[in-house]
Amino acid sequence: MISVAIVFHSGYGHTKVIAEGVARGVESAGDSHVHLIHVDAIDTHWETLQAADAIIFGSPTYMGSASAQFKGFMDASSKQWGKWRDKIAAGFTNSASQSGDKLATLTQLAVFAAQHQMIWTSLGLMPGNNSSTGTVDDLNRLGSFLGVMSQSNADQGADLSPSSADQRTAEYLGTRVAEVTKRWKRGQA
Helix, strand or coil, X not given: CXXXXXXXXXXXXXXXXXXXXXXXXXXXXXXXXXXXXXXXXXXXXXXXXXXXXXXXXEEEEXXXXXXXXXXXHHHHHHHHCCCCCXXXXXXXXXXXXXXXXXXXHHHHHHHHHHHCCCEECCCCCCCCCCCCCCCCCCCCCCCCCCCEEEECCCCCCCCCXXXXXXXXXXXXXXXXXXXXXXXXXXXXX
């Protein structure tokens, strides 16, 4: 059995939808337990993160960066420095724009994981929707490699957006992280 924590911030609910998709993916891999942790409740979950085999980070992209609330979690995690060494890590982000400078946020999350001596897991999917036969319904429709990028229309609530393709891409990441974590854990035994 593996334990996977998903730590996220969601200002309008869209990033939470992606976090839930990641959680479904982890659960679909079987033999795994997932903890969804909103950064507003982080002070009651430091031990959960310490016990987790993997931690997946998620934040909306606001002004080309992780949200202030997620950055607050990052800063507070300095007290955990060294305690997450060799845990599996991955990340996801959401913004209203197709690009929205989401790569900057994923890079920020990957560097954050590296500072905690974690092992980053990429999305592991080829880009979708990048040929004449592609569609917006393809997995990885925004063409990310580092983690999940999702897009939510600014004038729609989380009940309508992000797209089902982005939610399925999030599930793919969750399954991938669970499988990578199981292989890593077996190799450590």
